[in-house]
Amino acid sequence: MLVDFFLHLKDRQLPVSTKEFLTLLEALQQGVIGHSLDDFYYLARSALVKDEAHFDKYDRAFAEYFKGIEALPGMDALIPEEWLRQTIKRHLTPEQQAKLEKLGWDKLMEEFQKRLAEQKGRHAGGSKWIGTGGSSPFGHGGTHPEGIRVGGKSENRSAVKVWEKREFQNLDEQVELGTRNIKVALRRLRHFAREGAAEELDLDGTIAGTARNAGWLDLKLRPERHNAVKVLLFLDIGGSMDDHVRICEELFSACRSEFKHLEHYYFHNCVYEWVWRDNRRRHDERIPTRELLHRYGSDYKLVFVGDASMSPYEILHPGGSVEHWNEEPGAVWLGRITETFPQAIWLNPEPEHAWQYRQSTALIRNLMGERMFPLTIDGLTRGMRRLGK
Amino acid sequence: MRFEGTDNYVATRDLTLAVNAAVTLQRPLLIKGEPGTGKTMLAEEVAAALDLPLFQWHIKSTTKAQQGLYEYDAVSRLRDSQLGDPKVEDIAHYIVKGVLWQAFECETPSVVLIDEVDKADIEFPNDLLRELDRMEFHVYETRQTVRARHRPLVFITSNNEKELPDAFLRRCFFHYIKFPDRETMTKIVGVHFPTLKKDLLREALEVFFELREVPGLKKKPSTSELLDWLKLLLAEDIPPEVLRAKDRKAAIPPLHGALLKNEQDVHLFERLIFMARQNR
Numbered sequence: 001m002l003v004d005f006f007l008h009l010k011d012r013q014l015p016v017s018t019k020e021f022l023t024l025l026e027a028l029q030q031g032v033i034g035h036s037l038d039d040f041y042y043l044a045r046s047a048l049v050k051d052e053a054h055f056d057k058y059d060r061a062f063a064e065y066f067k068g069i070e071a072l073p074g075m076d077a078l079i080p081e082e083w084l085r086q087t088i089k090r091h092l093t094p095e096q097q098a099k100l101e102k103l104g105w106d107k108l109m110e111e112f113q114k115r116l117a118e119q120k121g122r123h124a125g126g127s128k129w130i131g132t133g134g135s136s137p138f139g140h141g142g143t144h145p146e147g148i149r150v151g152g153k154s155e156n157r158s159a160v161k162v163w164e165k166r167e168f169q170n171l172d173e174q175v176e177l178g179t180r181n182i183k184v185a186l187r188r189l190r191h192f193a194r195e196g197a198a199e200e201l202d203l204d205g206t207i208a209g210t211a212r213n214a215g216w217l218d219l220k221l222r223p224e225r226h227n228a229v230k231v232l233l234f235l236d237i238g239g240s241m242d243d244h245v246r247i248c249e250e251l252f253s254a255c256r257s258e259f260k261h262l263e264h265y266y267f268h269n270c271v272y273e274w275v276w277r278d279n280r281r282r283h284d285e286r287i288p289t290r291e292l293l294h295r296y297g298s299d300y301k302l303v304f305v306g307d308a309s310m311s312p313y314e315i316l317h318p319g320g321s322v323e324h325w326n327e328e329p330g331a332v333w334l335g336r337i338t339e340t341f342p343q344a345i346w347l348n349p350e351p352e353h354a355w356q357y358r359q360s361t362a363l364i365r366n367l368m369g370e371r372m373f374p375l376t377i378d379g380l381t382r383g384m385r386r387l388g389k
Numbered sequence: 390m391r392f393e394g395t396d397n398y399v400a401t402r403d404l405t406l407a408v409n410a411a412v413t414l415q416r417p418l419l420i421k422g423e424p425g426t427g428k429t430m431l432a433e434e435v436a437a438a439l440d441l442p443l444f445q446w447h448i449k450s451t452t453k454a455q456q457g458l459y460e461y462d463a464v465s466r467l468r469d470s471q472l473g474d475p476k477v478e479d480i481a482h483y484i485v486k487g488v489l490w491q492a493f494e495c496e497t498p499s500v501v502l503i504d505e506v507d508k509a510d511i512e513f514p515n516d517l518l519r520e521l522d523r524m525e526f527h528v529y530e531t532r533q534t535v536r537a538r539h540r541p542l543v544f545i546t547s548n549n550e551k552e553l554p555d556a557f558l559r560r561c562f563f564h565y566i567k568f569p570d571r572e573t574m575t576k577i578v579g580v581h582f583p584t585l586k587k588d589l590l591r592e593a594l595e596v597f598f599e600l601r602e603v604p605g606l607k608k609k610p611s612t613s614e615l616l617d618w619l620k621l622l623l624a625e626d627i628p629p630e631v632l633r634a635k636d637r638k639a640a641i642p643p644l645h646g647a648l649l650k651n652e653q654d655v656h657l658f659e660r661l662i663f664m665a666r667q668n669r
Contacts, residue, residue, distance in 0.1 A: 019559050023414065032410045042403040043410055050558035052565040187551070207463055217471065246605070294571060 005065055010160035016048045023047050031048035088215040148153045186258045188385060200224050213216030230261035232296055232341065236306030237266045237279055248305055254371055269310040271337060272321055289333060293340045308364040315363050334367050343385045349375040390439050398434040398595045399576045407564035408435060417543035419519055422566030424548060425611030432502035432544040442495060446488040447504045454516030457487045458526050478528050487581045489520060493537040508552040514557040523562055569612060571598065581616055592632035593619060605657055610648040618647040
């Protein structure tokens, strides 16, 4: 029973387990729900899917599996298949779509029943009768924004059904992130250590010490535990990065509160012999990159943030920089830095699938030893995991 | 036992279903959702609706799984031993019962709320696997095993700050409380302010949902903020016309401090309004 459904979910790469499936069957046996597909949708989701990030995937898998089976609530008449055959398709312009009047659900059902009673033959392409391809709210393959789907495949995704609304689409892990989400992802990079002043009562130590002391109280203190990870942040600024200012700001503020030892520096497009800390005074207060290599130990973890979009010359040739004459190419500097700080990643705010179309992105990625990650929750998580290794 | 929402808690169809599945199968129910959507309230309301005692366990970053079962108060015993108190002989005097122990001992079935489970250490849920599965645990100090008389109904809330381990998730039902749509929101408000004037409510909801649409807000106003705001509107006796300014985009809603809690958000919002005015 329902084994195919379970395997279908598994096939669509939802992390479902046998135990959860058995729980679902148990719930069905105990009669938690009646005979409604909507209820089954909710119950199965609650039993099988444990992360709202997977809800959208589940919605799609559910729709695939149950397409054509769903019954219309309150509909007694049988609608002949023939009407619904995919014959004509009228493609409306967005303006025309907008013009279509949005009816409420109740009114829609009422109208539907009324027209069902009126209608006698097959109908296609018009704007009132039930059939295929038109802009009437009834039938399928049409373009009315709030239509009822009668069998067939949903093409414009506007029939009002729970799993087809895809409300959880933006909870998918691929989407960009807010400060809070970033912090959560950054938290993967933790390295707890006890350092500094001994201020916390070490209960176990005290008990052991007292016992050893033949019962005389022997208080033991120890330093508090905190995140001892050290992070060096290099941010690309200006030019093509202007499109990504907001997300970089968020990343920066999240890093600020998450890491106690955080040092940040700015660069433009690619790192050369200078970086700077204050973008307004970038020409006055430049810091030689070489100095940084000596100042920070190799236990610092290095994070570059940049879109890696530039002319390949800026990476490969001396004097390629758009701002000044550089004696050594960016690639040399990048190599020097990653050699000093072996734990390094590059975060790229551009979407991952677009990387392959930019030569410079591929170059940098190569120089970083494939350690380039997109600036999404998923990418950040992967990056932090990589840094934590 | 079936839960259908209460007089002061509006439960959507999917939520009641998840609760009833958890009640029937006696499995824990994990609740996630935006802050302020009533995750913690749910356990309280279910306990009230089913007329069961509620045990609450609020998790902090320092909470250990053991504390929910019992704690051995070594410091008291140490002090007593230094003072020569005869109580010291029996270790049972120094075992402090935790929330789960209390619930296991309860004469009637009960509801246990484990609030904000994600605040604790990553290993926290793993340490509770067996306890929540079998509803029993062993007290090492007194060598006794505590078994639940009735399996309590366990609600666990999470704000998604940490991922929960798979083994833990497999044992739970899961529900994500999504942000209520306009219709549900009207119901929720109706439950809290039955006397609220209809047009004021309509105007207020318009303003509220529009505000949630503003791009770039750090913290979108949630249900609990809306309820607070309405309370203020009522207290100040603000007429609905004020909310329906001629050009709503260019007016700051009254008492917006109740809706926007973040300084940057207020700035952003005021700047947007300022820009809207300029473009007029």
